[in-house]
Amino acid sequence: MVGSKKQETSSNVPSTDMQQRLNATVPHNMPLYLAAVWQCESTDQADRLLAGELDGYVYQRDRHPNADLFAEACQQLHQAERAAITSSGMAAISLAVLSQLQSGDHLLISNQLYGRTTLLLTSELQRLGIEHSLVDPYDLPSVRSAITPQTKMIVVETIANPLLRIVDIRGLAEIAHAADALLLVDNTFATPAICKPLTLGADLVMESVSKFMNGHGDVMLGMLAGREEHWARVEMVNAAWGFASSPLECWLACRGISTLTLRMQQASATAQAAAELLAGRKEVESVQYPGLEDHIDYALAREQFVNGFGHMVTFRLAGGRAAADKVIASGEIPFCPSLGDVSTTLSHPTSTSHRGLSEQQRVALGITEGMIRLSVGVDPTVNVLSHLEKALDQAAE
Ligand SMILES: *Cc1c(COP(=O)(O)O)cnc(C)c1O
Numbered sequence: 001m002v003g004s005k006k007q008e009t010s011s012n013v014p015s016t017d018m019q020q021r022l023n024a025t026v027p028h029n030m031p032l033y034l035a036a037v038w039q040c041e042s043t044d045q046a047d048r049l050l051a052g053e054l055d056g057y058v059y060q061r062d063r064h065p066n067a068d069l070f071a072e073a074c075q076q077l078h079q080a081e082r083a084a085i086t087s088s089g090m091a092a093i094s095l096a097v098l099s100q101l102q103s104g105d106h107l108l109i110s111n112q113l114y115g116r117t118t119l120l121l122t123s124e125l126q127r128l129g130i131e132h133s134l135v136d137p138y139d140l141p142s143v144r145s146a147i148t149p150q151t152k153m154i155v156v157e158t159i160a161n162p163l164l165r166i167v168d169i170r171g172l173a174e175i176a177h178a179a180d181a182l183l184l185v186d187n188t189f190a191t192p193a194i195c196k197p198l199t200l201g202a203d204l205v206m207e208s209v210s211k212f213m214n215g216h217g218d219v220m221l222g223m224l225a226g227r228e229e230h231w232a233r234v235e236m237v238n239a240a241w242g243f244a245s246s247p248l249e250c251w252l253a254c255r256g257i258s259t260l261t262l263r264m265q266q267a268s269a270t271a272q273a274a275a276e277l278l279a280g281r282k283e284v285e286s287v288q289y290p291g292l293e294d295h296i297d298y299a300l301a302r303e304q305f306v307n308g309f310g311h312m313v314t315f316r317l318a319g320g321r322a323a324a325d326k327v328i329a330s331g332e333i334p335f336c337p338s339l340g341d342v343s344t345t346l347s348h349p350t351s352t353s354h355r356g357l358s359e360q361q362r363v364a365l366g367i368t369e370g371m372i373r374l375s376v377g378v379d380p381t382v383n384v385l386s387h388l389e390k391a392l393d394q395a396a397e
Helices: 016-024 043-051 065-078 089-100 115-127 140-146 169-178 209-213 228-240 247-257 260-279 298-304 320-329 359-365 381-396
Strands: 082-086 106-110 131-135 151-157 182-186 204-208 222-226 284-288 312-317 345-347 371-375
Touching: 065 082, 065 222, 065 247, 082 089, 082 228, 089 115, 089 151, 089 182, 089 204, 089 209, 089 222, 089 228, 106 115, 115 131, 131 140, 140 169, 151 169, 169 182, 204 209, 209 222, 209 247, 209 260, 222 228, 260 284, 260 312, 260 381, 312 320, 320 371, 320 381
Parallel strands: 106 131, 106 151, 151 182, 182 204
Antiparallel strands: 082 222, 204 222, 284 312, 312 371, 345 371
């Protein structure tokens, strides 16, 4: 019988024969390590592994091979000294603030952040004694004047939802560093395929891997990258607060990220064509896309981005909510209140991502009932343009 040396008591541990066979060659792709715990040889080895004196794996929450491999890929993409993987994008933001801030500190946060991030950095952190001020990140003098002696961090998004405004990362890094504070950039919409905030002066960068980074709509994961000096706290907080990622998600994300640049180039090219098509349609009141010359941050986008201007396009329909409902009802492009899938999807900010805002706040940000946000996928450009045209034809009726 094959594996006759196998002990009957250990159903999931390879026999000595099989262990030898496994060690003879190395798989070209890293296998999925669904192990909660690793075996130790001796009390001394266990002691040294757990003390961090010996490099190796013991317990999945602290460290596992699939997260390490994905972290290495992210680290390279961002040209970072270190990267950490978390169970979601929100966990990555939590990891950044809980590892670097403490009670009594003050944060400056963009007034155009992802809704849950705003909730986390305002209400949740306030409960822990961390104060904040909301700032307009596109007005650098106002950011500078909002700094207090307690300010320890500035938090912004490279490309903000849904108006797709671009922050000046270099300018914000200068303001943060003059105050001895850190700049944390949420780079989810951009991804390292088009922007690497650490190379522009940011101290920490995070992404929701659940979006375009993984890009296949099947993973929930987050990533935080930065410098060695911050990493002892990052690793401790990641394990202690239990933000750890699952091996399967990391394995899938490694596969997703291997085509990141290709996918972003394709999606960006289609997004540019879609933005130009939309700009020429009478049903469309305005188009926000950083690759259009009339976008308010076009010059900044050109300076900070490579491989295109991103996969997100936002537009306002002249016919308001009724027109938006017709575009959605046409079924030409699936209505999904998220982004970054392989296929093109659309979302409606007033009924989804920005429903928590008051009418007044939405007006102030320029978010209208007729606003549609496209997340362009890697489907052929002609298909996306034809679906979009048909959907707009419906809105015109
Ligand atoms: C989705 C998203 C997050 C949160 O990420 P999850 O993986 O959903 O927890 C944070 N920031 C931005 C910009 C996002 O789009």
